[in-house]
Every structure is written in C-alpha cells, then in structure tokens.
Amino acid sequence: MVILDIQLKNVDRVYRSGETVSGVVVVKSNSSVSHSGITLRLYGEVTLQLSAKSVGLFEAFYSSLKPVQLCDYTVTVAKSGRLPKGTTALPFEFELRPNNKDIELYETYHGVFVNIQYMLTCDMVRGVFAKDLQKKLEFIVEQIPGPPPSPVAVPFTVVPQSLENVKKTSVDKIPPFKITGQITSAKCHIGQPFTGELVVEESVSVIKSIELQLLRVETCGSAEGWAKEATEIQNIQVGEGDVARGISIPLYMVFPRLFTAPTLSTKTFKIEFEVNLVVLFKDGHLVSHSFPIKLVR
Numbered sequence: 001m002v003i004l005d006i007q008l009k010n011v012d013r014v015y016r017s018g019e020t021v022s023g024v025v026v027v028k029s030n031s032s033v034s035h036s037g038i039t040l041r042l043y044g045e046v047t048l049q050l051s052a053k054s055v056g057l058f059e060a061f062y063s064s065l066k067p068v069q070l071c072d073y074t075v076t077v078a079k080s081g082r083l084p085k086g087t088t089a090l091p092f093e094f095e096l097r098p099n100n101k102d103i104e105l106y107e108t109y110h111g112v113f114v115n116i117q118y119m120l121t122c123d124m125v126r127g128v129f130a131k132d133l134q135k136k137l138e139f140i141v142e143q144i145p146g147p148p149p150s151p152v153a154v155p156f157t158v159v160p161q162s163l164e165n166v167k168k169t170s171v172d173k174i175p176p177f178k179i180t181g182q183i184t185s186a187k188c189h190i191g192q193p194f195t196g197e198l199v200v201e202e203s204v205s206v207i208k209s210i211e212l213q214l215l216r217v218e219t220c221g222s223a224e225g226w227a228k229e230a231t232e233i234q235n236i237q238v239g240e241g242d243v244a245r246g247i248s249i250p251l252y253m254v255f256p257r258l259f260t261a262p263t264l265s266t267k268t269f270k271i272e273f274e275v276n277l278v279v280l281f282k283d284g285h286l287v288s289h290s291f292p293i294k295l296v297r
Contacts, residue, residue, distance in 0.1 A: 003028040006122050006137040013139040015096050017105040021139065022093035025077050025122050031085050036125040038078040042094045044070040044105065044118035044141065048220045048269055050227050065220060068268060070105055071098050107297065108140045109261035112231045113218045114269050143262060143297040151185035158289045177203040179279065183251065183291055190260060190295045194275060196251040200243055206282040210239030212253050213278055219270035233259050263294045
C-alpha cells in the first residue's frame with residue numbers, strides 16, 4: 001500500500017503574494033515503490049457560475065464566464081526511479097506570484113456563484129499494472145494587510161414610512177413602530193467584528209425575534225450583461241422575544257473565514273456584502289433594513 005501526502009511548512013496554510021510556498025511531498029509504503037516521476041502543480045483560479053434563473057437569460061454570455069486563471073506552475077519533485085520502503089519526504093518550494101503582471105492574486109473565497117481557490121496537486125505516475133496516485137491540498141491566500149479603515153458611524157431609524165417595497169397607501173395599515181440605532185462603520189476590517197447598537201423605541205406589535213443577517217452579493221458577467229445574486233452567509237439572533245423598549249441592544253458579528261473576502265470588483269465578476277437587520281413580529285410580519293458594507297484587509 002502506498003500513501004501520498006502533501007505537507008506545507010505553514011501549519012495554517014496561509015500565504016501572501018510574493019511569499020514562498022514550501023513543504024514536502026510524503027510517500028509512505030510497505031515496500032519499495034517504482035515510479036515514472038512525481039510532479040507537483042500549484043494553480044489558482046476564479047470559477048464563475050450562473051444561477052439557475054439566470055441561465056436562460058445569459059446563455060449567450062457563457063464564453064465570458066470561463067475560469068480566470070491566476071497562477072499555474074509545475075515542478076518535478078522526483079524523477080523516475082524507485083523509492084525505498086518506509087517514509088520518504090521530498091522537499092519543494094514555489095514563489096507565489098501571478099502568471100502575469102496584469103493580474104493580482106485575489107484572496108481565497110468560497111461563494112455560491114464565485115469561487116477563488118488555490119490548490120496544490122501532486123501526481124505520482126506508476127507502471128502499467130499499478131494505479132497512478134494523486135493528492136490535492138488547498139492553501140489559503142490573503143492580501144497584504146493595509147492601514148486600518150477609519151470608522152464612520154452610520155445612524156439609522158426604521159419606521160413604517162421608511163420601508164421599501166411598501167405602497168404609500170398601505171403604510172397606514174402597518175402597526176406603528178420605531179427602531180433606532182447605529183452601526184460602528186460601513187467600512188469594516190475583515191478580521192474585526194461588525195458592531196453597533198439598536199434601540200426599540202416603540203412597537204405596538206409583539207416582537208418575536210431580532211436578527212442580523214450577512215449576505216454575499218455576487219455578480220457575474222461582462223460588458224454584454226450581468227447576473228447579480230444575493231445569498232445568505234449567516235444569520236445571528238441578537239434579540240429574543242418581545243424585547244424591552246428603550247434599552248440599547250448591542251450588535252456583534254464575526255465575519256466567517258473563507259466565506260467572506262475583501263470587497264472586489266473586476267471586469268468579469270464582483271464580490272460585495274450587505275448586512276440586514278431583520279425584525280420578526282409575532283403576527284408573522286417581517287421588517288428588514290439593509291446596510292451595504294465594504295470589507296477590507
């Protein structure tokens with residue numbers, strides 16, 4: 001039995017552009033192993049996908065939704081030969097840089113319609129009667145941190161008259177309520193929590209729950225057309241039941257790793273984020289207030 005593995009020097013598997021990705025390819029076997037070469041490939045790419053409802057509208061734009069290659073390098077870790085019984089460690093190293101100067105290495109991001117991934121793939125080619133071996137390992141690319149953003153507080157007031165998607169003639173039918181507060185900043189450092197506060201000044205209807213919802217807004221396309229989709233990343237409850245009136249309720253949410261990345265806009269795709277403040281009433285009605293936010297590293 002032969003086991004092929006990739007071990008990186010950085011235990012957290014986090015690298016930045018310009019750094020050296022190094023480690024070892026480990027081969028474990030119960031007996032000596034002959035092979036026709038061991039190669040290691042490092043590649044990074046952006047994969048784009050249209051949602052089911054956008055496919056019919058944008059079939060003509062599939063050519064512009066091809067994967068965007070960021071980097072692609074291959075090295076020979078071992079030439080054809082025989083490896084001894086036991087554990088063999090074969091060192092390797094790559095300089096992490098884009099294929100050309102016109103492209104930058106975007107931060108790792110796992111979305112629904114946009115994915116940015118960096119992979120190491122090791123292949124061991126064996127003889128005719130033995131199965132070739134392959135091992136894949138994802139590593140994480142982060143941008144070089146910049147200066148911390150200056151916080152600019154965003155106050156808000158939610159009343160029936162401020163609601164969107166509500167006809168003016170229907171506003172009077174909505175039970176009176178008033179929710180005020182502020183978010184600490186609309187420009188957030190991805191490594192710091194999203195914070196703020198809210199106060200339920202008044203509400204005739206009984207409140208069931210108050211929640212913070214983080215959304216990813218992914219846009220794919222090109223000059224021919226764009227397909228924009230918003231999907232939920234996480235939902236955090238900040239208030240349970242009919243909360244007391246006039247008391248400040250803190251807002252606190254940590255941005256999840258991999259599922260968020262610095263806000264990005266390119267020729268073929270965009271990655272943006274929003275935070276929704278959602279108030280659920282016991283009678284089944286729902287009120288939502290949206291905050292577009294910009295994430296930076």
